[in-house]
Amino acid sequence: MRLTRRSLAGLGLAGLAPPAALAQAGVVRSVPMPCLAQSGDIVALVLEGSGAPARRVVTFGQVFAPGDLPRGAGLAARLADGGAVPLQADVKLRHADGSARFALLALAAPALAAGAQAGVVLHRGPAVAGAPFTPDLARRSAILHVADQRVDLMAGLRQALQRPTELWQAGPQALQARVMQPMEIGRVTSLRVVADITLTADGGMAIDLWLRNDGAMRPGGGALAYTARLLLDGREALVAELPRHHHYTGWGRLLRSGPPPAFVRPDATYLAEAGAAPRYDLSTGVAATLLEAMGRRVREAEWAPALGPRFVTQQMGRTGGRADIGPMTMPQAAWLQTGDPRAAAFAIGQAEAAGSIPWHFWDSAADRWMDTRRWPQLWTDGRGGAPPGGLAQPIAQDTGWNLASSHQPDLATLPWLLTGRRAFLDELQAQACWCVLGQWPRARGRPGGPGLAEGVNVVRSNQVRGAAWSLRQLDNAAWATPESEPNADWLREVAAANWGWIRQQLPRWTRAQGEAHGWIPGEYGTPGLLPPWQQDYFAAIAAAAARRGSADARAVLDWMTNFLAGRFLMGPQGFAPHDGAAYLLAMQADADARNPLSSWRQIGDATRAASLSNGDGWSKTEGDYAQLALQSLAALIDVTESGAARAAYDWLSRAGAPFTGVADYRRDPLLNIVPRGQPRVPGAMPRCR
Structure with missing residues (x-):
């Protein structure tokens, strides 16, 4: 997950400068x-x-x-x-x-x-109740041509304005309404036009135009080819040719009339206090070369095509250095730490590219994203079979995307919260629904069965990293979806049920894990071994949910502290502190996964016997594993104020672990997360003016 040369290539930023040069280059900080x-x-x-x-x-x-x-x-x-x-x-x-x-x-x-x-x-x-301004629609036009069909978006807007309670914005500065229209192109019936139209008091107009081929569970769904052309006030604003628009995907662009408005730089510290984002360190800054590369990429031809991936990893199962996986993506982290428009443009562009991922399943009959309320048995995997167990039209094999919940990025949450573009809320909700519907039904449970989270469980029998990222999406969608949205209640229920289920397991897991309890069981691929960095993934997500008020997530985080902090403090008990950031730990003496080792000394001895130990060095920590440990400990300190977590953080931050220097965080800002009041470069924190 580190921004190594490999993940620089994944973002299209390789070849600009070696990592050492990035660290030596100029530094950009938040204003x-x-x-x-x-x-x-x-x-x-x-x-x-x-x-x-x-x-x-x-x-x-x-x-x-x-x-x-x-x-x-x-x-x-x-x-x-x-x-x-x-x-x-x-x-x-x-x-x-x-x-x-x-x-x-x-x-x-x-x-x-x-x-x-x-x-x-x-x-x-x-x-102050400001009366909505009255736009002059007579002189405005917005005509969309798709294949041989014509859509008058302004006519749709006029109808929407007759329903004031449905307006997305209404006041003296802006009016916004959504125009949505299904389309039938040839034999394909799954396409719909979704346009969020904003009129402003200065005479401006913006259209967030999306063509979403996501209608599911009805005859006629499938891929199609077409040309789209948008005319704003008689002028051509957009032309796009799509030789193949795959089912369950969409694409969109924000188009404006008039000069572009000012760019807004947010207060990242306040966003952290409000629970919207991790507490990123504003003192280190980000390498200027990285931001320059982002700015260059968004201007290149490769960035422009509809349905283009924009450097999001399409083979999601790929391991190793990934700049698009974490509590958020690296460009989003750079956006928060600098407020720089180039990072913002890159992150916003990737949020648009999220539409091209085939995890969008629109229930046309209910005007909502498909969820388990109407589709309790559905599995979107091709092995789901015939409806209602599977999709009426399976996801095509030639979309270019290979989906994996264990490596899914969060492309839309921060862009939604900072831009307010409703299309990004659509992306957030669609992905969250897929996190459940894409889970094997036998693992997520029988709908209506006894216990919490039955039918919607994304943790049981899952990889811990897959559980973490699925809970990240469910929590973010539950927290950031307006109550008026049709999927809002379901999202909140599912997120709460999963945290409640995890909390229910804690006594049983404590008995099994003994003295070293505090790690989430899951599928790891190699029996008897545990990657502690996946626990750090999970802890970061639990901390975010706890910060937002989930008592169950807070209880889980409190429980995890014993392991997360203890792995760096149990030297006297026979566990080498350097192994707290090792790639793997030996957690079982034999292949019976039901009998984990229950003391720090046993785990330490088994890890050394398996040649997995760092000893007094860091040979088993050649990655971002120490960064992951530091960010989870920082979150523990912030949320729980744990003295053990603070002691572990202080030790690890001074231990010289790989990639934990200031220069490392400048060239790779993804995990540059610190406790409240502990910047890495205290004298460089931006001061208010």
């Missing part, structure tokens, strides 16, 4: 945020100009920590010099206490030259 100096201040951001005139409206997403924006309170914005900025907030999600969790914001930005920056503070204010 300072405005200071929060007044009562009611919540969070700051920085606008970066595009050269657009004053009052050009920029729309984006904003997460809020519990209690920061109570129900009934208004949200306002001011510049660093105190001047008010027109702002519209459409709250889409609330915390349990009724305060806002996530809102779509529309801000009329000041005039800023290209690259110029202005700080903005969001603060509580009186609730």
Whole structure:
């Protein structure tokens, strides 16, 4: 998972400079945020100009920590010099206490030259009901041609505006509505047009246009070829030729009229406090060469085609260095740590590319993503058989993608939260539903059976890394999906049921594991051996869920602390601390997986006997395994305030383990996660201005 030369190639960034040169190159850090100096201040951001005139409206997403924006309170914005900025907030999600969790914001930005920056503070204010502006639709047009068919998107918008309760944004700065229309091209009936159309008070228009060939479980589903052409206000805005649009995939582009709006740089520290992202270290910075390469790649011809993978690994089962797997992807991590538009463009482009992955199963009869409420027996694998056990049209073998839950990236969560593009919410929900429907039914359980998570279990009999990444997707979708979405309740129930099931197993697992308890059982491929780094994957996901309020996930994390911290502290008990970050540990004396070793000394002796031990060195840690251990310990410290986790973190951070220096994190920012108040370069933390 490290950003080695191999994973640089996977991102299309190889050949630019060797890793050592990346570490020596310039460093880009996050710009300072405005200071929060007044009562009611919540969070700051920085606008970066595009050269657009004053009052050009920029729309984006904003997460809020519990209690920061109570129900009934208004949200306002001011510049660093105190001047008010027109702002519209459409709250889409609330915390349990009724305060806002996530809102779509529309801000009329000041005039800023290209690259110029202005700080903005969001603060509580009186609730002001701004009447939605009245757009002049008579002079606007948006015509989509697909094959031999014509779709008048503005006619669909006019109809949507007649249903005010369904508007996605409605206020004095922006109106947004979704236009969705099924299409039949030849014999193929599975295609639908999905267009999120935004009109702004400055006269601008944006269309997030998607062609989704994802209609499932009906006659006529399959691949098709077509040419798509979009005319905005009579001008050609998009032309795309698709020789083969595979079933269960989609593609889309965000198209605008008028000059581009300002770019929004978020406050990554606040996002961590709000539970939206890991606590990335803003002190180290990211190698400038890496950001320059991302900026170059998004301008190249290889980036442009519809349904292109955009350097997302298509053979998901591939192991080794992967910059697209972790709590989030490496470009997303670089985006948070720097706020740089080049990393943002790369991450947003990969979120668009997620549409090309064949894990989208739209239930046209219910207008929702397929889940186990209507399809309790479904297995999307080709071995599912005939409906309702399998898909009516199996996933084609020539899509270019090989799906694997154990190596799935999260391409959409952060882009959804920072941009507010509804298409990315679609991606997040579709993938989360697949995490259950793509799981072998015998492992996920019998629907309606006794116990928690029966029928939706993504942990039992799964690889621990597969369980971690599936829970990551379910948790993120459950936490970030508005209550009005049809799949919202199911997503929350499934995520909660899985954490509840894991918590139920803890007494039994503790009895079996004994003194060294705290590791999640799972399928590892080699009987008797345990990769501790997969436990670090799982701990990071448990910490994210616990930070967001899951008591069950918190209990699981508390339980895991004994193993995660103990592996670095049990030298007096016969377990070499260096082995805490080894690639494999010997956890059983024989091939009987039901009888794990139950003491640190037994595990240490067995690991040495199997020639898996680091001893006093690091020969078995030639990868990102120490980075993974540090980030999980950092999450433990943040969530549980465990003294043992802090002692283990302090020891490992000073132990000289491979790839744990500041230069390593600069060239590979994916796992650059620290405890609260412990930056790696204290004097380099950006200060508010």
